[in-house]
Amino acid sequence: MPCVFFFFFISTQFLRYYVLLGINRLSCLSTVFPPSHPTAFVMSKGTVVLAYSGGLDTSCILVWLKEQGYDVIAFLANIGQDEDFEAARAKAVKLGAKKVYIEDIRAEFVKDFIWPAVQANAVYEDRYLLGTSIARPCIARHQVEIAKKEGAQFVSHGATGKGNDQVRFELTCYALYPEVKIIAPWRIPEFYGRFRGRVDLMEYAQKHDIPVPVTPKAPWSMDANFMHISYESGILENPKNHAPADLYLMTTDPKDSPNDPDQLEIEFKNGVPVRVTNMKEAVSKDSPLEIFSLLNQIGAKHGVGRIDIVENRFIGMKSRGKELNLHLILNLSSLLTPFSSPGFWYSPECQFVRHCIEKSQENVEGKVQLSVFKGQVYILGRESPKSLYNEELVSMDVQGNYDPCDASGFIRINAVRYHRSLTLPHFISNSRVRSI
Numbered sequence: 001m002p003c004v005f006f007f008f009f010i011s012t013q014f015l016r017y018y019v020l021l022g023i024n025r026l027s028c029l030s031t032v033f034p035p036s037h038p039t040a041f042v043m044s045k046g047t048v049v050l051a052y053s054g055g056l057d058t059s060c061i062l063v064w065l066k067e068q069g070y071d072v073i074a075f076l077a078n079i080g081q082d083e084d085f086e087a088a089r090a091k092a093v094k095l096g097a098k099k100v101y102i103e104d105i106r107a108e109f110v111k112d113f114i115w116p117a118v119q120a121n122a123v124y125e126d127r128y129l130l131g132t133s134i135a136r137p138c139i140a141r142h143q144v145e146i147a148k149k150e151g152a153q154f155v156s157h158g159a160t161g162k163g164n165d166q167v168r169f170e171l172t173c174y175a176l177y178p179e180v181k182i183i184a185p186w187r188i189p190e191f192y193g194r195f196r197g198r199v200d201l202m203e204y205a206q207k208h209d210i211p212v213p214v215t216p217k218a219p220w221s222m223d224a225n226f227m228h229i230s231y232e233s234g235i236l237e238n239p240k241n242h243a244p245a246d247l248y249l250m251t252t253d254p255k256d257s258p259n260d261p262d263q264l265e266i267e268f269k270n271g272v273p274v275r276v277t278n279m280k281e282a283v284s285k286d287s288p289l290e291i292f293s294l295l296n297q298i299g300a301k302h303g304v305g306r307i308d309i310v311e312n313r314f315i316g317m318k319s320r321g322k323e324l325n326l327h328l329i330l331n332l333s334s335l336l337t338p339f340s341s342p343g344f345w346y347s348p349e350c351q352f353v354r355h356c357i358e359k360s361q362e363n364v365e366g367k368v369q370l371s372v373f374k375g376q377v378y379i380l381g382r383e384s385p386k387s388l389y390n391e392e393l394v395s396m397d398v399q400g401n402y403d404p405c406d407a408s409g410f411i412r413i414n415a416v417r418y419h420r421s422l423t424l425p426h427f428i429s430n431s432r433v434r435s436i
């Protein structure tokens with residue numbers, strides 16, 4: 001979702017400064033069946049809850065799990081992606097799912113995951129706004145709840161053995177359902193030896209009459225939710241390659257965007273948006289879902305939020321991706337991001353940091369006016385009822401109750417370090433330093 005978090009990032013940054021708030025366990029199937037176990041890859045029948053997206057990987061995995069003798073319950077989470085959920089349900093049933101759960105968890109995603117990220121200004125490697133990172137714990141939490149409800153012994157996902165998602169899903173499962181067994185097909189030699197890439201998966205899909213939206217002409221992987229949309233794989237794996245123009249499904253190219261800006265006002269309370277007004281059209285929204293929808297609509301129209309990055313994955317390799325996203329207090333954000341990016345959302349450390357961030361945001365309240373134009377977001381003004389900003393105190397035209405003479409002592413105190421350092425031998429012998 002291309003735009004929302006750029007608005008939040010810019011707005012909260014200016015508002016916070018204005019307010020002056022200073023304030024592995026990677027498990028492959030060997031964890032389930034050790035290699036020496038006589039049934040290591042002849043799996044006994046059981047029930048598995050599959051985190052299902054309806055895409056290429058999880059559609060093929062659903063059929064493959066059936067081949068292995070499992071009863072499969074498919075779980076599809078609605079976290080704001082553009083999806084025909086009833087068509088996805090019908091597809092999962094057609095492929096052999098015993099049951100299909102489709103749950104709308106958008107409000108929960110915003111309240112329990114996105115808002116804490118907004119409060120923290122959470123950003124990874126200065127650019128990535130964690131759109132996928134924090135969605136996985138939200139999805140896995142519900143996957144675990146379904147597994148407990150259905151008495152399922154296993155959960156499964158379509159994350160590859162090279163990425164971060166496997167860690168995010170599984171750490172959440174271990175935190176919330178320690179006794180569950182995890183089937184990670186992309187870490188099972190029998191599976192990844194048979195399917196060496198997306199071409200093999202597409203051939204398998206054709207053979208088993210599995211409808212998938214991926215074709216050899218556009219073989220990239222896409223992840224979308226309320227917070228962002230990202231693309232990886234295929235032509236994007238070579239960092240030199242330019243992304244095809246038709247890859248961008250959600251945003252207008254900035255050069256083709258409207259020649260007139262939209263002006264917005266975002267109102268914050270406790271560090272999160274509570275109302276957004278499009279001042280140009282006199283339209284206001286105040287529920288989390290409506291706020292996101294309005295900002296995404298405006299940001300998409302103006303081409304806001306496109307980035308192209310090469311990032312470091314948690315497991316140690318680099319990955320190139322195209323992101324359409326939006327977001328991000330500087331000190332605390334550096335504490336939250338290392339937990340939320342790799343999948344430690346439910347760790348005691350991350351919960352402690354989130355409580356600290358929530359406390360730090362109690363006085364972040366006010367309004368920020370923005371202009372959105374040609375891929376950029378510009379600050380127009382800001383106001384806060386809790387601001388420490390004193391217009392009279394800083395005015396060049398009004399002296400107020402500030403005595404300028406006080407600055408002399410302040411400067412002399414701060415110059416003590418220079419006077420002392422210049423008496424040291426290496427400074428005395430350095431004529432260039434003395435001349436400066």
